[in-house]
Amino acid sequence: MSDTAQPELHYLEYYEEFLAKVRLLSRRIAQSEWKPEFVIGVGRGGLVPAVYISHQLGLPMLSIDHSARVPGFADELLAKVAGMSAAGTRLLFVDDINDSGGTIAYIRELLGSSGCVDDNLRFAVLINNQRSKATVDYWTDTIDRAEDKRWFVFPWESVGQASAIVEEAQSVPERLG
Template identity: 70%
Template sequence: MNDAAEPELFYLEYYNDFLDKVRLLADHVAHGGWQPDFIIGIGRGGLVPAVFVSHQLDVPMLSIDHSAKVPGFADELLGKVASMSAAGRRLLFVDDINDTGGTIEYIRTLLIDQGCDPANLRFATLINNSRSRATADIWVDEIDRDTDKRWFVFPWEAVANRESIVDEARAVPERLG
């Protein structure tokens, strides 16, 4: 028996909103008629939501670090999951936001080029830009980047210093208009 006092947990005010969005995303997947065999978190932003969705749906999780842009690293792993899909495994890729569509477009194209069965592939995001050049299959909130120029700072990003958050936002100026 552990006699240590129960810790006092401190939740940031946006944490419950994040949990609500993740639960909604998992609910959309659970009741969408297409069930994944694996949840795949897209690094960095999709890793945290993917862990939550994986636990909520009791589906194993894999991760692909696309954001680091280390030559060949993500591509090698994507080749492995493409072969899983070709063998009949259903893959749900999870990311925080589908903004420009670049990540979804890159991953989807690479997977299909390496033999992935498109019927076994879905993308889910917490936020989807309706103007994106690639479409998420499942999302919780939708924005129109032509009119909504907010920069979304997710709870896991909020620990970064302000300068690095601003630098990341400025990396693609058309998002901010």
């Protein structure tokens, strides 16, 4: 795909569809043997689903803004969260999609180097790319990025400018073509 090619945007903007996915994901988490004590939304994309999941599960929520890429900001918070895990607290991280796996791999690595106890850590996403370099524990939908080149636009993103959505999609051409 060239930089000027238009990506195939797939809008997940229907509230009922989103709510159904969140309820399904929450059920899967609730029915598992592992029980989280905190839901942690990974900003920006994981914040909205994390709020809903925290309400569904009746759990408190924390947020980590990884997407802003402010030097040290997310890393400092992740180090604090790793300390919670080391003290025995079970943490469920929520993001919208596990696509390349870059965000989840980064978070896992930083948590691990900060003393996080792996048994106290789980990841949940709405959409999981089976070819991602990172694994997740809970998801609702699976895609194969080798075949599925859609750029998913979640309800909270659909209010943004169309040109910004296209620009973001084109910034990672390896996922699109």
